[in-house]
Amino acid sequence: MKTAVKSEQITYREAMREAIREALHRDDRVFLMGEDVGRYGGCFAVSLGLLEEFGPERIRDTPLSESAFVGAGIGAALAGMRPIVEIMTVNFSLLALDQILNNAATILHMSGGQFNVPLVIRMTTGAGRQLAAQHSHSLEGWYAHIPGLRIVAPATLDDARGMLWTAIEDPDPVLIFEHGTLYNMPGELSGPGPVDIDHAAIRRPGSDVTLVTYGGMLHKTLAAAGQLAETGVDAEVVDLRTLRPLDDKAIMESVRRTHRAVVVDEAWRSGGISAEVSARITEQAFFDLDAPVGRVCGAEVPTPYAKHLEEAAIPQPADIVAAVRRAVDGDA
Amino acid sequence: MKTAVKSEQITYREAMREAIREALHRDDRVFLMGEDVGRYGGCFAVSLGLLEEFGPERIRDTPLSESAFVGAGIGAALAGMRPIVEIMTVNFSLLALDQILNNAATILHMSGGQFNVPLVIRMTTGAGRQLAAQHSHSLEGWYAHIPGLRIVAPATLDDARGMLWTAIEDPDPVLIFEHGTLYNMPGELSGPGPVDIDHAAIRRPGSDVTLVTYGGMLHKTLAAAGQLAETGVDAEVVDLRTLRPLDDKAIMESVRRTHRAVVVDEAWRSGGISAEVSARITEQAFFDLDAPVGRVCGAEVPTPYAKHLEEAAIPQPADIVAAVRRAVDGDA
Amino acid sequence: MTEKRGTRGSRGAGGRRGAAPTAEPKALAAKALAERRVGLLREMLRIRRFEERCVELYSAAKIRGFMHLYIGEEAVAVGVMRALTQDDNVVTTYREHGHALARGMPAESIMAEMYGRVTGCSKGRGGSMHLFDAGLRFYGGNAIVGGGLPLAVGLALADRMRGEERVTACFFGDGAVAEGEFHECVNLAALWGLPILFACENNRYAMGTALERAHAETDLALRASSYGLVSWAVDGMDVLAVEKAAARAAEAVRWGGGPHFLELRTYRYRAHSMYDPDRYRDKAEIERWKEHDPIDALSGRLRGEGHLTDDDLAAIEKEIAEEIDRAVEAADAGDLEPVADLTRFVYSPRPSAKPAARRS
Amino acid sequence: MTEKRGTRGSRGAGGRRGAAPTAEPKALAAKALAERRVGLLREMLRIRRFEERCVELYSAAKIRGFMHLYIGEEAVAVGVMRALTQDDNVVTTYREHGHALARGMPAESIMAEMYGRVTGCSKGRGGSMHLFDAGLRFYGGNAIVGGGLPLAVGLALADRMRGEERVTACFFGDGAVAEGEFHECVNLAALWGLPILFACENNRYAMGTALERAHAETDLALRASSYGLVSWAVDGMDVLAVEKAAARAAEAVRWGGGPHFLELRTYRYRAHSMYDPDRYRDKAEIERWKEHDPIDALSGRLRGEGHLTDDDLAAIEKEIAEEIDRAVEAADAGDLEPVADLTRFVYSPRPSAKPAARRS
Numbered sequence A, B: 001m002k003t004a005v006k007s008e009q010i011t012y013r014e015a016m017r018e019a020i021r022e023a024l025h026r027d028d029r030v031f032l033m034g035e036d037v038g039r040y041g042g043c044f045a046v047s048l049g050l051l052e053e054f055g056p057e058r059i060r061d062t063p064l065s066e067s068a069f070v071g072a073g074i075g076a077a078l079a080g081m082r083p084i085v086e087i088m089t090v091n092f093s094l095l096a097l098d099q100i101l102n103n104a105a106t107i108l109h110m111s112g113g114q115f116n117v118p119l120v121i122r123m124t125t126g127a128g129r130q131l132a133a134q135h136s137h138s139l140e141g142w143y144a145h146i147p148g149l150r151i152v153a154p155a156t157l158d159d160a161r162g163m164l165w166t167a168i169e170d171p172d173p174v175l176i177f178e179h180g181t182l183y184n185m186p187g188e189l190s191g192p193g194p195v196d197i198d199h200a201a202i203r204r205p206g207s208d209v210t211l212v213t214y215g216g217m218l219h220k221t222l223a224a225a226g227q228l229a230e231t232g233v234d235a236e237v238v239d240l241r242t243l244r245p246l247d248d249k250a251i252m253e254s255v256r257r258t259h260r261a262v263v264v265d266e267a268w269r270s271g272g273i274s275a276e277v278s279a280r281i282t283e284q285a286f287f288d289l290d291a292p293v294g295r296v297c298g299a300e301v302p303t304p305y306a307k308h309l310e311e312a313a314i315p316q317p318a319d320i321v322a323a324v325r326r327a328v329d330g331d332a
Numbered sequence C, D: 001m002t003e004k005r006g007t008r009g010s011r012g013a014g015g016r017r018g019a020a021p022t023a024e025p026k027a028l029a030a031k032a033l034a035e036r037r038v039g040l041l042r043e044m045l046r047i048r049r050f051e052e053r054c055v056e057l058y059s060a061a062k063i064r065g066f067m068h069l070y071i072g073e074e075a076v077a078v079g080v081m082r083a084l085t086q087d088d089n090v091v092t093t094y095r096e097h098g099h100a101l102a103r104g105m106p107a108e109s110i111m112a113e114m115y116g117r118v119t120g121c122s123k124g125r126g127g128s129m130h131l132f133d134a135g136l137r138f139y140g141g142n143a144i145v146g147g148g149l150p151l152a153v154g155l156a157l158a159d160r161m162r163g164e165e166r167v168t169a170c171f172f173g174d175g176a177v178a179e180g181e182f183h184e185c186v187n188l189a190a191l192w193g194l195p196i197l198f199a200c201e202n203n204r205y206a207m208g209t210a211l212e213r214a215h216a217e218t219d220l221a222l223r224a225s226s227y228g229l230v231s232w233a234v235d236g237m238d239v240l241a242v243e244k245a246a247a248r249a250a251e252a253v254r255w256g257g258g259p260h261f262l263e264l265r266t267y268r269y270r271a272h273s274m275y276d277p278d279r280y281r282d283k284a285e286i287e288r289w290k291e292h293d294p295i296d297a298l299s300g301r302l303r304g305e306g307h308l309t310d311d312d313l314a315a316i317e318k319e320i321a322e323e324i325d326r327a328v329e330a331a332d333a334g335d336l337e338p339v340a341d342l343t344r345f346v347y348s349p350r351p352s353a354k355p356a357a358r359r360s
């Protein structure tokens, strides 16, 4: 088994693939199931080569039947397996939402604690590739409304590599959202092994404003923080990593230091995770705030195909910079 | 055609039924479609008697095929009909969510404005009847995340009677959420005809705190306001009525007068509509607030069957009173 | 009316075993068979009396929420469960009191559940529609029509992957056959040759919607066979026919014959749920089906054969009544889950915090 | 390989009409028929050349996103569209350039759409997967597999309720047959006798998943017939066979014969989308199918019959190339929607504000 070693250049896609390989090697209850994960090599090539290594029982191609194979993942998890179910794109997960909400998230409670559902569901999320309105949503924050689920969004190579391990050890269902624009992101891994999925991470320390974000937006937010630094604004960037449950403590500690917060989220603004973060900051750190919590979100529109429209529909570094300026300059 | 006349006692269920009858009489493009709307008389008896009056073409029983019949409603709307689709309970709507989000909410934009979807979808929502975890969710606030949809939640007889008319005239899809505990609510109608669905309504004027709510929670909130009045706190109760788009102006006007706000919502707290209302108040009226915006929401748990647990899982007047006390007494 | 179509398909393996038995063992075998049948009768009666008590308790507001009764359909649960071993899996619907009882769940545990007690099988969180029992591999009452089918596929898949000789029996109604999940699951099971016994309880109605107003093809066994799996229509009012078909099917499934589909043609005497005013069908239709009552039929037959007397029956009724009385008493006396534990079982304790914080 | 199964079912109505024609009209009819066939060839060629240009433009990054080509499958769109009138409805998938062209959508409008221009048929908001044209009753490219089927049911339902003699043709792939929505929709259409022509483009793969790894029963026409509707398998590489079957089916649908299902057996020569490295099938398999190329087959036949010369073909190619050139030029020159209009078409202007505020 090849494992990635330190200082080797690797992409997010490869990190995710290594994570799956590792899981398959470590635990024979683990298997990967979904549309085109095998012969095709995965719609975004994440599982490329795994069929050859692990065979068709454990790298299991399914028909186009999202509800059935997600539900089958739930059933297999009930039976003690550790399935990893891949849904190609978040929009298609709507076809399986009945199973996810009414079964995966519910059975433990509804059965009075008798049955766990140790299931991992992975899917691609997000816009930025001109895939238009039926392939570009960011629904991870929306999923974070559902009790019983754990929602994670790896934004870095280490998280792509490490979160799956922890997710598989979780006795409850974990949904992993992989932003489509990250797969080709190169970088270095600090090493194999699980990572904590209970805590947010400060990706850039700063003292003037807290930028709360996750997933694909992390990199735009870091870019914006870089630009802000040039104009003398020192932004702290908090990567939520896990959208449910939220790490309130990390958020509040940062806000108490900076007294200002802007939430950056690619999803539609109304009722997105940005609203929840904002509401919690208000509830828990109201008297520490020097300015209202700002939000930079996706436009409330089905993602358009045309490049210029799509770009306008999702947050760009300039939008983040502008929102921070409002938070900083708009002081009472 | 019998129409309800002023001062006649009627239930919410009957008001809804009259609204449907009226629509069927007024416009022959209107038809009602869903599981057991005909022979059975509607799972909550809303459509009782309509089959006899309008026949099986216009009161159309469907097989258990939520995705197909909701999608068929979308298709019929594309063709210029004005379908009213009934989904028995909000949980089952998950089976149709692909059609609702990926088609109903999207086609107008995706087609560059060529195709409207003048569809009305009605469904029962909410807990309180010991129906347990697969029949008791409150997902209307969650649906309010989706651009392209209009989400309404009639809490009064007049709204039950009048919102459907306006919804049917809307060129875009409108979802109507009827709280299951309201059907037997008796009262008087102020008369037939459409009602505005663009604005929130102040159901009780007050000066000390703004309580923002809607649907089934309106009545508990009014009860709480009554109790608060006895202790000298004069609460204003705002009924959102429409959850998407929100009537920001009405909310902010009230908050600017009272300087305090508590949002009351039966749904799960994290990522619910209460978070959005809270975030907007922070964004738009931060410097008018004397206290952080409070939230009284459902417990983050699949609704349990046992009566005492179910009651504990959803907001009760005492919880609302307590939250208001915190907002009022916790003054900085 | 009750369609008297027998089971289709291959003969069971039984006939091929060993030489002809001698006369004495034959008599013994006949006795054992009769006792077995009395056992089936007893189980059906137990379900019926339990359900009748539930009606009273619902009227007395001891049981709340949606409650769906199994009266008239008892032969199905009893016949199918008899064909399973304790190691098999069961997945079912909101109309599952009968399945739970026939599977061996104590009446007490079910009744306490419907009373919302922490002593109930699901600790009061589930109620009538969500009976679960891990010890019996009873994976629950599912109240989303069709919602249990994917779970059954997954359970069977896990067994296949681990090489276990286990059958997963999945119950669902005629109405569920219209759901997309039915289609996806039957195809998947047939495609992958999974060890599932699909037990379709065709009681001719989905709430108020009659079979022919929901399905373009009303021969559900025929429809299912189009997926390329073995599919039989069975008289679901005849517990012996159900037992025989289920035993054959389960045996075939267990030994690698792939999924089997049984359409069990039955009828519910009572309304869909306690909320249902039952306006959509003819009372005469109900009466006609009652003439084929599975309990009357079997008890008549056993009496005729001299295997059952009035005294036997009275004794059985008495035992059952006592069991149900005890269940009601226990339910009444059961504790409530403390409200402080409301959010237990939303998340589980994490296995260990050890890997934590290494990197993030 | 190409299955040469003819259409099954009843004979068309044509043979029954009138007396035997005299010789001269016969010659005229033969000429008209030949012209008609040249027209079919022209349409297929137009699609192929358009798609080939799309490949170039995608490589040049003029077109982006997911793009799915129709090369190899042209006979299906051309044959089926020929059977429809301008008043019929069309619902289709993300692989719909061919359907759009065959339906009569100008190449310009499609190309501009893929360039993301406001001059595109969907104002640049849809791209390759979401071509719409209200004037042609073209209800869109739907990129959720199976997602268009319920829309087709609804369109057909509306027509039935209004007594319109209109057919709704719904295209979808073999992969879509596994989705629950397929099942629900075919049942609903059959149950209600709706005027739908289900056009299943069986190109043997759903992305990288071969037919036999997705369906327990790979005879899709047979499977569909289990819902009790008329269902034929058709050689989808033979445009004449497609046209004939589609014309019969459409006629039957139009006059109240209920939904018809055509399994059009075809093949895509290119990868699933521009992203697909096409690892899952044998190159030899592709070559074998190319021997049955629908364009080669028809042009060969027309040449053999003396209805087509090299010059004719060159002229056709030239016309097509010019049309596509013009489309590319126009697309290049097309305006972009102003960013300020980003959120147009999320909500429509309300019809009037008049009922407002009366009561709340």
Ligand SMILES: Cc1ncc(C[n+]2csc(CCOP(=O)(O)OP(=O)(O)O)c2C)c(N)n1
Residues within 6 Å of the ligand: B035, B064, B066, B088, B092, B095, C095, C143, C144, C145, C146, C172, C173, C174, C175, C176, C177, C201, C203, C205, C206, C207, C272
């Ligand atoms: C997805 C879904 N839709 C609708 C319902 C409401 N409902 C509960 S039971 C039922 C009828 C089901 O009929 P069938 O499958 O024949 O089972 P039966 O009740 O006859 O045993 C309906 C419509 C539901 N629970 N789930």
Ligand SMILES: Cc1ncc(C[n+]2csc(CCOP(=O)(O)OP(=O)(O)O)c2C)c(N)n1
Residues within 6 Å of the ligand: A035, A064, A066, A088, A092, A095, D095, D143, D144, D145, D146, D172, D173, D174, D175, D176, D177, D201, D203, D205, D206, D207, D272
């Ligand atoms: C619900 C859904 N699941 C998965 C996908 C991804 N996907 C797009 S096309 C496709 C294959 C569809 O195959 P088929 O129906 O045979 O049509 P074809 O592409 O062969 O024309 C898949 C899996 C999708 N778009 N929608």
Ligand SMILES: [Mg+2]
Residues within 6 Å of the ligand: C173, C174, C175, C201, C202, C203, C204, C205, C206, C207
């Ligand atoms: Mg039934």
Ligand SMILES: [Mg+2]
Residues within 6 Å of the ligand: D173, D174, D175, D201, D202, D203, D204, D205, D206, D207
């Ligand atoms: Mg295909």
